[in-house]
Amino acid sequence: MAEHLLLVEQESDWKSGFPRLPVVTARDYLGRTDDAKLDGNKRIDCSSRRDLRVINLCRSYRYLSIGYYCSLLAEARDHKVVPSVRTIQELSSREIYGLVTDELNQRVQRLLGARKGGPTPTAYELTLMFGHCASRELQPLARQIFETFRCPILRVELRLQGSWRIADIKALPLSALSSEQEADFFTALEWYLSQRWRQPRARLRYRYDLAVLHDPVEDLPPSNPRALRQFIRAGKDLDVNVELIQRKDYGRLAEYDALLIRETTRLGHHTFRFAKKADSEGMVVIDDPDSILRCTNKVFLAELLEANRVPRPRTLILRKETLFDAESEIGYPVVLKIPEGSFSRGVFKAENRPALTRIARRLLRESDLILAQEYLYTEFDWRIGILGRRPLFASKYFMSKAHWQVVRHREDGKREEGSFETVPIEAAPPEVVRVALKAANLIGDGLYGVDVKMTTQGAVVIEVNDNPNIDAGIEDLVLGEALYRNIIGELLTRLEKQRGPGGAS
Template sequence: MQRLIVTENPEKWTLNVEGVQIVSPSDYINDEEYAKQKNVKVINLCKSYQYQSEGYYISLLAEARGHKSLPVTSTLMDFKLPNLAREDAQDFDKLIQDVLDVATKEDKIEFNIYLGTNNNQALSRISQLMFNLFQMPIQKASFIKKDKWQLQSLKPLNLKDLSDAEREELMESLKLFLTGKKIVRKNYKRKKYDLAILVNQDDPNPPSDSKALQKFVKAADKVGFSTEFITKADYGKLTQFDALFIRETTNVNHHTFRFARRAEYEGLAVIDDSNSILKCTNKVYLNELLAANNIPTPKSVIIQKNRHEAIDLEFPYVLKQPDGAFSKGVKKVKNKEEQETLLKEFFQQTELMIAQEFMPTSFDWRVGILGGEVIYVCKYFMAKNHWQIIDWKSKNKDRLGDSETFPVHMAPKNLIAISLKATKLIGNGLYGVDVKEVDGKFYIVEINDNPSIESGIEDEVDNMDLYEKIMSHMMKIVLSH
């Protein structure tokens, strides 16, 4: 992605970052070269963002030209509504209290934020938070403490407002912002397109292990992406990229969904897209969708809170939390007593549940599908002495069952057919379909929007080809935008 910094007096700048050009407002407005360019990121550092000023029009023109702008014009307008900043800050009240109680002994604090950073490490988390909420390149935040810390004001700053020392701090933050602090290779030539891979080091069961992630990086490089790993703290950096690949367990009421939505709004190619997250992470929705389209599933019943008599299933059966992941929200119910205990527990978080016929099998099929094509087929065997693939109660190494991966052409045709039919109901993204086989018949158990792709398991047959298929698909989405 071509990066432009638009600011007055570009000849006075000494910033030297590959792929970054510094131009004047006049050049950006009048030079047809910039008007015709595609795949451009504009960082607007003009001396004023006032309505109908040059700075205002730089952001407006950038958006009209299909360029990614920082800030966008809607953010400029947001800063005319000071209460909006204070209301948003209330959503992160605990973080604000914890950080500022440590950062200062005074009852008032003011500090500048440069692209989400501040040279005072104690204030770095709040700086990132404020930039994520309001993506202005330079901001001044003021907090006062009465009974507790409150945001008094948040206002944009311009270059003319900065001292020489503050300009130096801005320059360091710009270099960090433009080059990426988590670029995965030190010696590389930046590609035309930039890919962000969203990960979470604290995720106990991430969809891809570290080896698989490095294979994704290698495949991305081959198809034409520069790659950076990002975390939930990097929400404000999304506009730097052309594509977002989520390799963190997804959910709707979660930052992964917000990342997907924001990336889509900014025109990035996204896997997993927000629509797939919304549909796949809710088992109540999936149950109704599959039933309405006559796709075989284990016998299932939707249970409403305080309507337990609706459960018309023999013991044992399986009780499913609507938005559980990695089988964590799935419990086997053996009798009436267990039923009442588990329902009481689950109904504290949801109004609806799924009860499903228990189909004991020694393994589950997993069919990986991307863009309407099957890319891998696995058998996941049950954990030792357990009815699920993962035995969450076990602390032993064998808590996870074995796996076996098959060439796609060797998989049962009916398995492939039912999996493709099911995912077409969701979308055109990356899915993992869990299927039970009983007496030669296949039953859809779940469709996962964020399927596991781990080194030595799903890639056992195709190895690097699997990763390149996924990255090539991502590049096709980028080029189609």
């Protein structure tokens, strides 16, 4: 039977008069302790248990905060967690959650617009606790908001702006509640702990129009112009209408029934909003929003790979209090990484303690956690392309001249890139392909590029990329046009699977 676990940022956040429930601090949960104290003398191994249901009650879910990392690592450990990282991201800005509130606004208008008699207020503020609110009249709305944004405590502001609308949604910490609200919170919590946790199902659509999101002025795009033309040609061969779209075409996204993102993805970026919107519309999408969430953050990937025993360099997740663990447990030189980064950006090598301190101080201004990794030099990295849980291509990316990375970013803004070699997938070392598949399958069934180093101790995974390069003249040197047909064909297969046996082909 699944066990519940409540996370708080500090022990004092769970007051002495609160109910005796399974509570641990974020520090204990993040620290991968062999066992963490729950209640009384009972203890549990937080890092290896896969059946935990985690309720994250940290003080903040700000991006790269301790609260954010608790949800991130909970997902990496295969724990069911609220709020999920996806929910945290959705609540991070009005621009993002505004994408999914149209249906909610219709219900707000139905509930509040029909009121008659007495002065008409122009604003309401609701506090939601696991989908419960103080107003019986607005309870159906509260439940629907919670089903959309599963977060323990939410403050929702409703405003009359021509019609009634949701003006603001914000996650609240436990400390923001009054003593009376605390009693209501524990009543709602007791109810929630007794419920079955489930995920909403996506809606389906039924056309064969594919949008390819790209940025024609991106400095290091994942697909060059020749590759984009190849996607269009492959689509014609498979009776799929492929159309290139840009950020300005967001309002037209619902015209298509599939989305292929060929622009570098980031959280808090329009690429993620496109993926989220496409997913909510029931469209087939690569990269899907969950893959973006899981691949973008290297801390999540590190935890996921370790939890599933995927070979990788020795890796530590560091806070400022544990910075010198990198020195004692890994040694120099050590590679330091900001959680988010692409094309070798945000990755630094420290040769000694002064360098470790200087680099870490800068990185910790951006993130509460950073990654330290064993330095393993190889002449080249393998990049294994994975699509739909099958190997697609194999390329060698060589280090740039007199440098330890594939891409060397200079202080003047210029960059140098190493050479490449693409080989038949069967020519790649079987061990490299095997560990790449294992790593990618932990993320999902989309399109991934897994970077692997072949060392004297065997193949080790460096990272999994949700938006791998598909460039004409590089990754397609072996397969040619078939590379693009495979990708379009995978999208087409998923579309036809949505239609079912009665759909058109």
